[in-house]
Each structure stands twice: as C-alpha cells, then as structure tokens.
Amino acid sequence: MTTELILEIAQVSKRFGGLQALSDVKLSIARDQIVGLIGPNGAGKTTLFNVITGLYQPDSGQFSLAGKPYSPSAPHEVARAGIARTFQNIRLFGDMTAIENVMVGRHVRTRQTVLGAILRHAAARAEEAAIKKHALALLEFVGIAEFADRTARHLSYGDQRRLEIARALATDPLLLALDEPAAGMNAIEKEGLRTLLLKIKAQGTAILLIEHDVKLVMGICDRLTVLDHGERIAEGTPAEVQRNPAVIAAYLGTEAA
Ligand SMILES: Nc1ncnc2c1ncn2[C@@H]1O[C@H](COP(=O)(O)OP(=O)(O)OP(=O)(O)O)[C@@H](O)[C@H]1O
Ligand SMILES: [Mg+2]
Numbered sequence: 089m090t091t092e093l094i095l096e097i098a099q100v101s102k103r104f105g106g107l108q109a110l111s112d113v114k115l116s117i118a119r120d121q122i123v124g125l126i127g128p129n130g131a132g133k134t135t136l137f138n139v140i141t142g143l144y145q146p147d148s149g150q151f152s153l154a155g156k157p158y159s160p161s162a163p164h165e166v167a168r169a170g171i172a173r174t175f176q177n178i179r180l181f182g183d184m185t186a187i188e189n190v191m192v193g194r195h196v197r198t199r200q201t202v203l204g205a206i207l208r209h210a211a212a213r214a215e216e217a218a219i220k221k222h223a224l225a226l227l228e229f230v231g232i233a234e235f236a237d238r239t240a241r242h243l244s245y246g247d248q249r250r251l252e253i254a255r256a257l258a259t260d261p262l263l264l265a266l267d268e269p270a271a272g273m274n275a276i277e278k279e280g281l282r283t284l285l286l287k288i289k290a291q292g293t294a295i296l297l298i299e300h301d302v303k304l305v306m307g308i309c310d311r312l313t314v315l316d317h318g319e320r321i322a323e324g325t326p327a328e329v330q331r332n333p334a335v336i337a338a339y340l341g342t343e344a345a
Contacts, residue, residue: 093155094262094294098149100148110146112319117263119292122295122308124298126315127339131339134267140166141171171261171265174256174267174269178248180251186227186232186254190255192255226257229254232254253266262293264296266296266297269297270304297309311326314335314339
C-alpha cells in the first residue's frame, strides 16, 4: 500500500526568550490518516500548530506539503497551500450568521473578495451564489444546517466547534489541524465529533488532532506523536504509545482516564 505523505516536518525548533518551546520536532501525516498530537499542558502542541500555520516563525525547520517544500510564512498563504485549522479558543465572527462565517472561510479559494461579494458587484453575484451553496453544504456535512442563519454566538458550544470545522473545510484543505475540538463538549457531542472526524478522513482530508480526551484520541487516531517540554518523546500507534513508559511518566500516568 502506498501512503501519500501530506505533511512532513523535521527539525522544527521555536524559542520564546529563555523557553525552548519546540526542540527538533518531526512529524509526518499521510492522506488517509488522523494523527494525534498529545502531551501535557505547555508541551508545545499549540505552538507547533502556530508554526505549521504561519502564525509563528520557527527558529529552524523543514516543511513539505504534498511532496513539495513549503515555508509557512503567512496564514493566508498556508491556507492557499492546503492547510486549514481551528483554534483552542474558538475564533468565530460572533455577530455573523453561521453561513456567513463559512462563506468568509471560502474566500481564500475564490477570486472575488468577500467585500466584493457583500457589495454585490454584478460580477460577484454568481460567485456569491456558488459560495453560499457550498457553505450550506458544509453546514450540512458537519450537521448544523438548520442553524445556518443563526448568529454564531447564539449557537451551543459544541455547535460553535462544528462551525469552526465547517469554516476550516471551506478552504478545501489537504490537511485539517484541530486544536482541542472536543474541549467543553459533553459525551453526546463528543460522539458526534468522532463520527464527523471519521467522515472527514474518509473524504480524503488528513487530520492533525490536538486533544486531551484520551478515549477519543486512542479510539480515532491512526498514529500519535507525543510532546513533552517541546520534545517529541514518542511516536507510534495508540497501542504502542499507551504502553510507552516515557509517555506514561510524562502524561498518561497523570490522566484520570
Ligand atoms: N507567544 C508566546 N510567547 C511566549 N511564550 C509562549 C507563547 N506561546 C506559547 N508560549 C509558551 O510555550 C510553551 C508551550 O505552549 P503551548 O501553548 O504550545 O502548549 P500546549 O501544549 O498547547 O498546552 P495546552 O495543552 O495547555 O494547550 C508554554 O510554556 C507557553 O507558555
Ligand atoms: Mg494548546
């Protein structure tokens, strides 16, 4: 079986003043994989996402996306290259409707600016209709189409997390990077999320998942990378990682899983 590598990174380091937040981290994700990134609080997981998605400049690192070298310089270029993400702290436009939030996400893939679409220039109208249709399909895909016209801040917490995923998917990413998507979700919402992530993987989008819910991570991920104090202390299948003594000492042993 050939596995097409979507993202390959190596020797990624990032220092904040006296703190070495990432030291020589490597990671790879194939198209048909959900890869979990786990580790204790402050391990460097979000920092790695921020480096991969161009929010932070790394001190060093090699990056390749779908077999081509890429340099994650600015977030919009990263989105164009094929990586989309969600944030640990939800970042939606709270006063915009659900569908508008997804339409904004789409503009990276269209020629018209969202402003153009909103101003309804004649040339933008057809494209706006297509964007809207696509956005509605995405809301349907994540299971919140019935709330398309609800303002984002009036959605439940779990539905806001789904909306963030729909907005990220609007860029047609090769790789979807999710920073603690289950945080604050109840058991039923988590089950819905699990099904959604498997659906996203089945349609050919690779997923990089930061998540503290051990049951969710172990149940859904093909492989795991474990960070501790900015270093990769383990990599393997969930079963391998779960019995790795270094991982148990640094992370799993302290979990009330
Ligand atoms: N912009 C920044 N400036 C200075 N220090 C930072 C910055 N961002 C992160 N850090 C530090 O880098 C370390 C790693 O933080 P990071 O947010 O990546 O951890 P994490 O693994 O995502 O943790 P959590 O599970 O709590 O979200 C922490 O010590 C954090 O305080
Ligand atoms: Mg984090």
